[in-house]
Amino acid sequence: MTDTLSYPDVTQWAVPFFIVAILGELAWIAVKGRGGRYETRDAVTSLVMGAGSVASGILLGFIAWTFFMWLWALTPMNLGTSVVAIIVCFVLDDLRYYWVHRFGHRIRWVWASHVNHHSSQHYNLTTALRQTWTGTFSLVMLIRAPLVLIGFHPALVLFVSGINLIYQFWIHTEAIGKMPRWFEAVMNTPSHHRVHHGRNARYLDCNYAGVFIIWDKMFGTFVPEQDSEAVDYGLVHNLGSFNPLRVAFHEWVGIWTDASQPGLTLRQRLAYMLAPPGYSHDGSRDTSQTLKEKHLARHPEDDGTPGFN
Amino acid sequence: MPLEILLALVAGGISITALILHLTGRSARTVMSDEQARDAWLRQFPEDTVGQILTAQDGHAALLQTSQGMGLVWAFGADTVARPLQGCKLRDVPTGLRVNFSEFAAPSTRLTLSETERTDWRLLMNTA
Numbered sequence: 001m002t003d004t005l006s007y008p009d010v011t012q013w014a015v016p017f018f019i020v021a022i023l024g025e026l027a028w029i030a031v032k033g034r035g036g037r038y039e040t041r042d043a044v045t046s047l048v049m050g051a052g053s054v055a056s057g058i059l060l061g062f063i064a065w066t067f068f069m070w071l072w073a074l075t076p077m078n079l080g081t082s083v084v085a086i087i088v089c090f091v092l093d094d095l096r097y098y099w100v101h102r103f104g105h106r107i108r109w110v111w112a113s114h115v116n117h118h119s120s121q122h123y124n125l126t127t128a129l130r131q132t133w134t135g136t137f138s139l140v141m142l143i144r145a146p147l148v149l150i151g152f153h154p155a156l157v158l159f160v161s162g163i164n165l166i167y168q169f170w171i172h173t174e175a176i177g178k179m180p181r182w183f184e185a186v187m188n189t190p191s192h193h194r195v196h197h198g199r200n201a202r203y204l205d206c207n208y209a210g211v212f213i214i215w216d217k218m219f220g221t222f223v224p225e226q227d228s229e230a231v232d233y234g235l236v237h238n239l240g241s242f243n244p245l246r247v248a249f250h251e252w253v254g255i256w257t258d259a260s261q262p263g264l265t266l267r268q269r270l271a272y273m274l275a276p277p278g279y280s281h282d283g284s285r286d287t288s289q290t291l292k293e294k295h296l297a298r299h300p301e302d303d304g305t306p307g308f309n
Numbered sequence: 310m311p312l313e314i315l316l317a318l319v320a321g322g323i324s325i326t327a328l329i330l331h332l333t334g335r336s337a338r339t340v341m342s343d344e345q346a347r348d349a350w351l352r353q354f355p356e357d358t359v360g361q362i363l364t365a366q367d368g369h370a371a372l373l374q375t376s377q378g379m380g381l382v383w384a385f386g387a388d389t390v391a392r393p394l395q396g397c398k399l400r401d402v403p404t405g406l407r408v409n410f411s412e413f414a415a416p417s418t419r420l421t422l423s424e425t426e427r428t429d430w431r432l433l434m435n436t437a
Binding site for chain 2: 009012013015016018019022023026030037038039040041042043044047048051054058121122126232234237238239240241242246249250253254257294295298
């Protein structure tokens, strides 16, 4: 069984394209006077987060790689590297991404790593690069294990994951309205992903897709962008700092602060780590579910509309 | 990709983007009216009711009397952040007041206030 397979690190090779695309989007906004907003410190924070994420991958990537190669040595399966194998791996990895992303919004331990991606109040191509520094600690690498165990080489799995990430870059824009209907039906698009970045009660916890929006439609988490309700970007409680260290680690600090309070039961401490974001032992905070319930109490006319089903 | 080329690309890309954004006026902080300050608070705390609003002369911050006590909205780049003032600590700085929150994600903000404003704001904020 080969263990010397290698593919290019596509996310690193895409860096020049990212820079050109960001400058292109900025020029488009400046010329057209529409299609998004940029702010200096917000954009710089996003770009520094992106650079830190690449650095984190270089420094800590060996942990996941060692784990995957250990699994690869265990499995008797090898599906090879044919074009069909690459396509099947890409589709299955996108399904993997959907669930990782969904867990990332529903389990605070994973949210602590993912939250920084949602921490900008802007939505432009730099937001796409506002990536985690702490993905290794969230342990979501475990969810890639089945792909390796059924016979996809770890190098292939990481290669298709990189392509998946690059696909998601261009959908972080307000400069594109809607794509052709067939494309919107199957693929994740700027419109679908804008909804995912919304802090509006209607748009919380939906559209987890990476490349194919069909997963959200299959698993009941799809919410279409509404002409009647503009997306309000950012977090339910927006950050008051552009400091990348605070952006990267604030939720981890929050977990520690909450779970180490005196007088809690073990179950409550675990819930502060693993329950959905917004959990509190005394009910003093809101989860996405209670935010939606409170919104409906104020706006009963929204009951049954997309995002409030 | 060789590490030195990657580093040069990243550093160059960030610098160029920051420079262009700054030179095209995208570093300006938002300026609020009373109504915009109210909207900014309700955007963060939609269940609250907002009473009196005192907006700073420079429009970069506002004090609000809300159903959960005194609150502060301040300019955060082109956007805003809102926080209740309960438990915050105030410190005089030459240009106004520094407000320290006991929160890792929003540690502090610096308010630019005139001498008269600072006295009034300190009085109101101390009631929080």
